[in-house]
Amino acid sequence: MSTSTQEALQVVWKHSTRAKRLSLRVAPHEHKLIVTLPLTCTDQQALTFVQTHQGWIEERLKKLEKTPSFSVGNTVFITGKPYLIVHAPEQKGGAWLENDCLMVSGDPAFINRRVADFLRNHATSILRKEVEAVALSTGLRPTRIDIRDTSSRWGSCSASGRIMFSWRIIMAPDLVRHYLIAHELSHLRHMNHGPLFWQQVARITPYKKQAERWLRQTGPLLLHAR
Structure with missing residues (x-):
């Protein structure tokens, strides 16, 4: 299959040796629909799959239209407060x-980038302090804290004890950041999502339900903000 378009949305067909089933993903910045296909999938099966998921695609695009833009006159949330x-x-x-x-100075062409740079630097400062505070109170100390730009996850914890957070969580309210920090620090003790892990999370933060609700409703928009 070759790349085609569907209502101005570029469709990219991607065969994968690891894929066990067909899947769809919208890449908003590139305005592309990524269709991942198992090697055994035929062109017609893939096309039918996309056509039958037209409603999902349109709904996803509508949601992405609300994605925050780091441009003049728009509002950006920092630690949950609008600016x-x-x-x-x-x-x-x-x-x-x-x-x-x-406030953003300089050439208008660089405003989006300067806003993103500010948020990333602000996140590095704030999140490191917040992680250190929770680590001090729990005894769960990561070997390293990294702040990165990710569009698919809020955080992660490696087997070596290194914790990573997306700088985008600096736009989330305090209780959401506290929950995400508790979540990743708990992986230092339990590298899974079993009962003992969730008990550990509950000992650190009371905000699991509120934070997960917020992440489901608002989180996807922030992951793609730019």
């Missing part, structure tokens, strides 16, 4: 918080 993005072309300093605004 209006304001362009200050004559000033210097990149981006900074001023009252209820996120």
Whole structure:
């Protein structure tokens, strides 16, 4: 199969030796629909699969239209609080918080990037302090804390004890960040999602239900914000 278009959405057909079934994924930044196919799947089966999931695709695109944009006049949430993005072309300093605004200096062409850079740096500072505070109170100490830009997960914990968080959780409310930190730190003791793991999470944070609800409803939009 070759790449085609469907209502201005580029469709990319991707054969995979690891795939056991057909699957769909919308890549919003590239405006593509990624269709992953097992090697045994025929072209007609793949096309039928996409056609029968037209409703899902349209619903997904509608949700992505609400994705936050780091551009002038829009609002960005930082630790759950809204800040209006304001362009200050004559000033210097990149981006900074001023009252209820996120001020951005310089060339308008670089505003989105400067907002993202500010959020990433702010996240690195805030999240490290928050992780260290929870680690101190629980005795669960990671070997390393990394802040990265991911579009599919909020955090992870390796067998070596290294914890990673997406810088995008700096846009989430305090209780959500606390839950995500508790979740990853709990993996230092239990590298699974069994009963003992969830008991450990519950000992650290009372926000599991509220945080998971927020992540289901709002989280996907923040993962793709730019």
